[in-house]
Amino acid sequence: MNHVKRVALAAAASTLALTAAGAIAQEWQPDRPINVIVPWGAGGSTDQVTRVTTPIISEQLGVPVVVVNQPGASGATGTAEVLAAPTDGYTWTANAIANNATYSVTGLVEGTNIDDWHIYLSVANVPVVAVPADSEFEDFGQLLEAFQERGSEITVATAGVTSSGGTAIAGLGQEGEFEYRMVTYDGGGPAAIATAGGEAMVTTQLAVEQAELIRGGRLRGLAVLSDEPLTLEGAEPIPPITDWMPDYPIAPDYFGIFIPVGVPDEVVSTMDRIWEEHVMTSDALAEYAETNGAVFAPSYGEDARERAMPIVIEEACAAEPRGLMVNDPSTIGIDCETHSEM
Numbered sequence: 001m002n003h004v005k006r007v008a009l010a011a012a013a014s015t016l017a018l019t020a021a022g023a024i025a026q027e028w029q030p031d032r033p034i035n036v037i038v039p040w041g042a043g044g045s046t047d048q049v050t051r052v053t054t055p056i057i058s059e060q061l062g063v064p065v066v067v068v069n070q071p072g073a074s075g076a077t078g079t080a081e082v083l084a085a086p087t088d089g090y091t092w093t094a095n096a097i098a099n100n101a102t103y104s105v106t107g108l109v110e111g112t113n114i115d116d117w118h119i120y121l122s123v124a125n126v127p128v129v130a131v132p133a134d135s136e137f138e139d140f141g142q143l144l145e146a147f148q149e150r151g152s153e154i155t156v157a158t159a160g161v162t163s164s165g166g167t168a169i170a171g172l173g174q175e176g177e178f179e180y181r182m183v184t185y186d187g188g189g190p191a192a193i194a195t196a197g198g199e200a201m202v203t204t205q206l207a208v209e210q211a212e213l214i215r216g217g218r219l220r221g222l223a224v225l226s227d228e229p230l231t232l233e234g235a236e237p238i239p240p241i242t243d244w245m246p247d248y249p250i251a252p253d254y255f256g257i258f259i260p261v262g263v264p265d266e267v268v269s270t271m272d273r274i275w276e277e278h279v280m281t282s283d284a285l286a287e288y289a290e291t292n293g294a295v296f297a298p299s300y301g302e303d304a305r306e307r308a309m310p311i312v313i314e315e316a317c318a319a320e321p322r323g324l325m326v327n328d329p330s331t332i333g334i335d336c337e338t339h340s341e342m
Contacts, residue, residue, distance in 0.1 A: 028089065028270035033064040036092045036257060039078025040159060041071045043189025045206040049122050049255055050094040052288045053279060057257075060274045067094075071186040074160030075099050076108035083112060087262035094257045097121065097304075099162055101312040105319045106162055107326025113333065114312060118268050119304040120275050121256035122285060124295040125206040126226050127168035128238060130219040132198055140223040140244050143202065147178035157191040157200035160184045161324060164253055165191060165205035167315060168225055170322040172204070175245050195219065206253070207232065207293030214238075226250060232293045251311040252295065256304070275300045 036054055038047050050067055058065040070078035075095055085091035093100070100117055103109035129140055137143040147154055158165030165188055173180055183200050185191040188209035195203035196218040203210065203219070207230060213219040214235050221238035224230035227250050230238040241248050259271065279285065280298040289296040299307055317336035319325035329336050 026266045026269075028061075028264070028266040030061055030063045030089065032090065033066050034061070034090050034092065035066050035068050036094050037068050037070050037078040037082050038094050039070055039072070039075035040095075040163075041185070041187025041190055042069050043193075043209070044159060044187035045125055045164065045189075045208045046094050046096065046255060047187065047189070048208055048292070049285075049288065049294070050257065052285055053122050053257060053282075056278050056282055056284070057271075057274055060278055061270075073108055074106075074162040074166065076103055076162075079103060079112075080109050083109070083116065083260060085260070087260050089259070089263040089267035092257055092259050095255070096125070096164060097254050097256060097258070097308040098167075098311045098315045100258055101308065101332070102316045102319065102329075103162070104332055105316050105327055105329050106324045108162065110327075114305065114308065116261050117258040118261060118263070118271070118301075119256060119258055119308065120271065120279070120298075120300045121254045121304045121307060122279065122298050123208075123256075123289050124252035124254050124297045125164065125208055126224050126230060126253065126293070126295075127164055127204050128207045128210055128214075128221050128225070128230065128293075129168075129172070129202065129204050129223045129241070130192070130195065130210055130214065130221045131202055132196055133218055133220055135201065135220060137220075137222065140239070140241070143222055144176055144178075144244060147173070147176060147180060151179035152181040154180050154202060155183050155200040156180050157183050157185060157195045157203040158205060159186070159188045159191050163188065163205070165203060167318070167322075168204040169202075170324070171225075171249070171318065172241075172245075174318070174321055175248055192219065207238075211235075211292045230293050233291055249314060251314045252297070252307075253311055254297065254304075254308050256298075272300055 054065040082093040101114035188205035192210045223241045224238045227242045286296045316329040
């Protein structure tokens with residue numbers, strides 16, 4: 001745990017100015033429960049890490065911080081409700097930051113972008129391509145060949161087109177030049193369970209949503225969307241996608257809790273302090289990440305925004321070639337032509 005604390009201290013140094021400013025603000029003392037709307041089903045990646053993080057916050061604030069699952073429209077239904085709620089500090093959301101930042105590009109939540117949120121990141125997650133334990137596919141090379149030959153005969157379970165699993169299979173299809181048939185569920189957990197039960201031939205949801213099923217021998221991990229193998233406690237290492245697709249774009253997918261801009265200053269300064277002092281040094285969060293194949297990477301404020309932007313740019317600019325774009329990424333301040341030249 002000493003290593004985790006050293007990482008946390010290093011990250012804290014980068015937000016010293018924010019901390020100093022926050023120290024001047026009045027400490028927030030909420031007088032009723034806070035709702036954190038998770039716009040996905042129970043058991044998925046967002047739900048899991050949020051239920052690890054909220055007890056830490058609740059203990060510090062002295063009021064319940066309640067996780068409310070509200071799935072629908074690839075996470076857009078719950079997100080829109082948070083944006084429409086009073087900005088009194090009592091309604092937050094949790095998600096992958098790439099979703100909240102790009103919902104406007106895909107037309108699911110119009111007129112919103114990353115700067116509508118105070119960002120508190122907890123972990124980075126990676127998608128895994130997995131198949132049922134009794135699948136005909138022994139490695140990703142065999143699956144890739146089947147995709148290219150059989151296309152939409154291959155069913156892929158995800159939590160929706162803009163979910164981590166949905167964008168993962170879209171990216172793989174674009175890179176590998178193949179088609180597929182997506183089957184959607186209310187969350188990544190249900191999608192993984194459905195695949196293990198034979199309802200779909202493949203899932204591309206996140207490692208944290210599949211870890212127990214892989215450990216239990218119900219799913220077989222074929223590839224992780226990373227340039228390094230993924231080691232899950234109690235399972236064989238999962239090889240990186242770059243073994244088959246060397247040029248596949250890699251960008252960490254950061255998850256966390258987001259508070260709408262416009263809440264009172266004391267809400268933000270208090271949350272900044274709690275995140276730095278208690279979440280960034282949390283043994284429970286670090287253990288969750290280590291056990292489930294996530295990366296312990298808590299941050300907040302400008303540091304969190306800077307970490308998030310690579311995956312936000314990647315997802316925004318990939319929306320058009322994947323057939324998901326409704327509004328040009330320039331409407332949220334992203335120039336994809338400049339990005340493609342980098």
